[in-house]
Amino acid sequence: MTPTSPTSPRAATPQRVAALGPFFAFEAHGADGPVEPWRSMAELLDRPGALAERVAGSRGHLAAAGGQPFEAVELRVAASVTQLGLVARVLSPAFGVAVLDGTLFGYGLREARWQPTPGGLFPLSLPARAPVPVAEPAVLAERFAAEVLDGPVRELTEAFAEFGVSPRIRWGNVASAVNGAAAAVVRASPQLGVRARELAARLLDLPPLRGAGTVAADGTGFRRRSCCLIYRAAPDRAGGLCGDCVLTAPPGVRDKA
DSSP: OOOOOOOOTTOOOHHHHHTTOGGGOOEEEOTTOOOTTOEETTHHHHSTTHHHHHHHHHHHHHHHHTTOOGGGSOHHHHHHHHHHHHHHHHHHHHHHHHHHHSEEOOOOTTTOEEOOOSSSOOOEEEEOOOOEEOSSHHHHHHHHIIIIIIIIIHHHHHHGGGGTOOHHHHHHHHHHHHHHHHHHHHHHOGGGHHHHHHHHHHHHTSTTTTTSEEEOTTSSOEEESSOOOGGGGSGGGOOOOOTTOGGGSOGGGOOOO
């Protein structure tokens, strides 16, 4: 892949990042953080029962959508869907900043603030700090993996082990979130497509995502090597499959979810 030229480091304002789509949108706060109704995202790790409450909310929504009782949706299915939504929301702003101007915008769960509304499009506020310029696309991907994927994304991903979701599925969800962020950028700003796909492909070729999915030779297609399990939330476990799901692959190349 050929290096791309970043735009001005000052260009990736919250307003411009939000133009890439709702998962990229964020507000910026100072050292003291915003006041209520904003809450620290670290509560998902630190407050007993907080993550279980989030999973229960997803489970109830999935059950209602299928006209089923709450217990009909498996706990691990609801947990997988919840994790995918959370990590997509947490990593997308940093991905958008990296694509827009070639800079690293890192943050931790203890710095992030949220309003825990249902679904993945909850309001998000991140620390107001200048992103760090990174000249080389390969180095930017490595630092993104180290500070974002191995930072707040890993914290969330590992927390979902308690719900019986395998590491294969959890990291497949992260891979899907990275690919989804790139696809959203392409839809919103086709002129950024090469840069978005380049960053996504580099991230998918680095730990912790190496092996979680495959990227087409032209960089425009992606298939994960696991399943997020959402099809099992439908009655008789007969729901539709996501476009990047391993179960949509020819039988000879499928891996187990």
